[in-house]
Amino acid sequence: MKYSYYYDLEKKNRIECIFNVLMYEQDAKDETIRLNFQASIVEYKNDEVIQSANRLASFVLPQQQGSQGHDIDFHRIRYKPENKWIFEIRNNRVISETLVLGLYTDLARHDPIGLDVQHINNQYNVELRGNNLSRLQPTYVAPTIQSLLVNTNFSDRRIPDGFTSIGYFYDHNNTRLRLNNFRQTYRTKIPKKAEFTIKASITPTSVSGVDNKLFEVDLDNIGTIHVFNHQMRFIKVNASAGVIKNFSNPLSMESFLSIPEYSDFIIDGDKNGNIRITYGSEALEASIDSFEDSLFLAFTASGSINHYLNQLFVEYKI
């Protein structure tokens, strides 16, 4: 079943809630039906997919022949206070089987102008009843939406959407990139009050650069992290002074080569504006202002020294 809420008459901007049955198996003896399906909620802007959430699941529908009542409930919830669109699929025959998917999107702030519903599976026919639009209970609590923006370990030559780098080289023996700069622009911004995690695996080729500086990472609307071989500095956006963390042991090439965790460059932010930056297995804690959403992260190596990028992961929860 595909529910398509459109926001313009050409139907190029829309939210689609899709229930796509991949396998439909009817048991001849006890007349139960097993459905393996993919549930998706997709946002289209100008006919292009901006973001989507997908899950695979399975429902069992007992005693089909001559059964009363209905099999599956579909709820499409628009929740403006938190900018969320939610798709709930419930097995009416086995109440514990429920799936909830959602998107954090601008479109939840606007009114759709129409809804098209299409039966997209040809293995069975369906009847749709109880098609109602209702008020949300005042006690309704929207689920937390988890949005994975980037997730790659460069196991093949492909670079993620929105990733740019001048002069990078793909090291296919170790499935990593060798570069001295890159910028990752996210398809949808990290919302300002969201919990987020950014993780990159960055290994320098030398730790003795000018002023002992290795690299800096600029997080849009959050701040800049300067990494030296003896310390890390975080300067939040629009500030001049920052927080400094001195490494108890200066970073050395031996450590990078022998301890894989050393290369993990991790930024964890919570919804109260606290962030924790980890590198070389040491952490710096600071607070940020969270006035704006964050669109990108940019890495610049000091003195064009090459670094290896093995992994890039960006996710938020809201």
Added chain:
Amino acid sequence: MKKEDWRPNKCVKVFILFEEVHMSEVTTKSINNQFLRDYIDSEIQQKRRLESTISEYNSLTRKARERVVDQMNLIQVLEGQGGGEEQLKTLRERKTKDVDLQSQSEKTLEELKQKRINLVADIRHHLIELTKREVAAGGFVTHRIGAGPRTNLNRQTMNVTFREWGQIEMAIATDMDSWRDSSQLKIITKGVL
């Protein structure tokens, strides 16, 4: 129906023109809600027919444009070859006719699209009112449905059966900025329908 015309007594008058009903037995409020439902349903049907016409005109316009381009190319080729005056004259006349056809077609298409905009605005206006009333009374409003190909709509129960790739549209217009839109699905194994 313009917004200013929308007053209960006027609605009742219009209603009488179409049907003979025992007016005294039904409250004004429920007549108006039913009127709204029927009105919106008929506008949805209109909109579906309009969409179909727009789609045909899109196709027509595109073909007219292609013909004009083809003819212009042909004329250029013939001129280059120093072709016969008679031939060129015929081609140029044909091209002029096709250019006229194209612009007529484009004009009609624009008018149809404007009609659609107005129709959607009208549906929206009436549906916002119906939704407000029904949600205030019972917490929900039953969707007004336009049945498309390979579907069967039962107007009594508002249940729809779909065969493969069947499609319907549901009108949606409300001033609630958060809501729950629900459907109950029953699988009908093939061969039974």
